[in-house]
Amino acid sequence: MKVSLFITCLGELFYAKVGKDVTEILERLGCEVDFPKGQICCGQPAFNSGYLNDAKKAAKQMIHAFEDADYIVSPSGSCTTMFREYPKMFVDEPGWKLKAEAMADKTYEFTQFIVHVLGVEDLGAEYEAKATVHTSCHMSRLLGEKEAPFRLLKHVKGLEVIPLPNNYDCCGFGGTFSVKMSPISEEMVDEKVRHIEETEAELVIGSDCSCLMNIGGRINRKGKKIEVKHIAEILNHHVKGGSHHANENRESTLL
Incomplete structure (x- = not known):
């Protein structure tokens, strides 16, 4: 394929x-x-x-x-x-x-x-962490995909996924919205970070780099010790032997 x-x-x-x-x-x-x-x-x-x-x-x-x-x-x-x-x-x-x-x-x-x-849900990933998941607005509301990330994360060994309060709330990024309406955007991402803290999770997982950049940036500015990762980074991680990158030293052809 x-x-x-x-x-x-x-x-x-x-x-x-x-x-x-x-x-x-x-x-x-x-x-x-x-x-x-x-x-x-x-x-x-x-x-x-x-x-x-x-x-x-x-x-x-x-x-x-x-x-x-x-x-x-x-x-x-x-x-x-x-x-x-x-x-x-x-x-x-x-x-x-x-x-x-x-x-x-x-x-x-x-x-x-x-x-x-592909009809696959178990990728054989292992990741020891207590995590919560941010569901992005466009993916869940406009694309209509709400289940796939959770079905994949369910099979990650060692990963404890805790529901995020008010997970349907926007993180405040919204592309140009965060630039044009920065004071409102700041309040929204602060609220998102507060809900993340309520879960006592050490890791936030998401499927959109834009949301993760916004949430991660705010977490960093506030000095919080919470990691932020894209779901692909979790699904491609294997505890035995470390991260599953057989060709990790090869030159990337993506850029």
């Missing part, structure tokens, strides 16, 4: 290890993974700010970059959701609308792909 990795802007710039973990897991599950070099931003910041024409330019480039992909997999529920929005952007351009629909139909968030397409 051929899979094209959509790494996302934040993934490429700040979370390269997450891209490597995703790739290693997919390869271990028998997928042939490639990395289309023509990929850019999905256009979500422009789209959410009302700049439709700019968002369309980005969308057309992405459609072109991934047109030969059998499946598209991304470690981001938010950016995956944006791909699913593409058909609505081209209602007045029938040719591009058909291409956008074809792209949306073959695009999956990482955990969603593993559980619902």
Whole structure:
């Protein structure tokens, strides 16, 4: 099975290890993974700010970059959701609308792909920690994926997952929202951190690097000793022999 990795802007710039973990897991599950070099931003910041024409330019480039992909997999529920929005952007351009629909139909968030397409729930991971899980707004509400991450984490040996109070609350990032409405965003992420502390967890797990960057940044500023990790980092971890990176010293082909 051929899979094209959509790494996302934040993934490429700040979370390269997450891209490597995703790739290693997919390869271990028998997928042939490639990395289309023509990929850019999905256009979500422009789209959410009302700049439709700019968002369309980005969308057309992405459609072109991934047109030969059998499946598209991304470690981001938010950016995956944006791909699913593409058909609505081209209602007045029938040719591009058909291409956008074809792209949306073959695009999956990482955990969603593993559980619902590959039919796998136990990756043989081991991670000793008391953790809680942040469910991102776009992934749970717009993409509609609420179960896959928990079904995978349930099989991680040594991991105790504690329910997060008010888990449905936004962390306050929201892309440009955190820039345009920073005082409100700050209050929202502070509330999220308070709920995380209530669980007494030592680790926060999420499926969107954007949320994790926001939550992790606030935790760090407050001097809290709570780790923040993407779910791929947990699912690719094996206690015996350490993290499962057989080719850890190889040069990354993602960047």
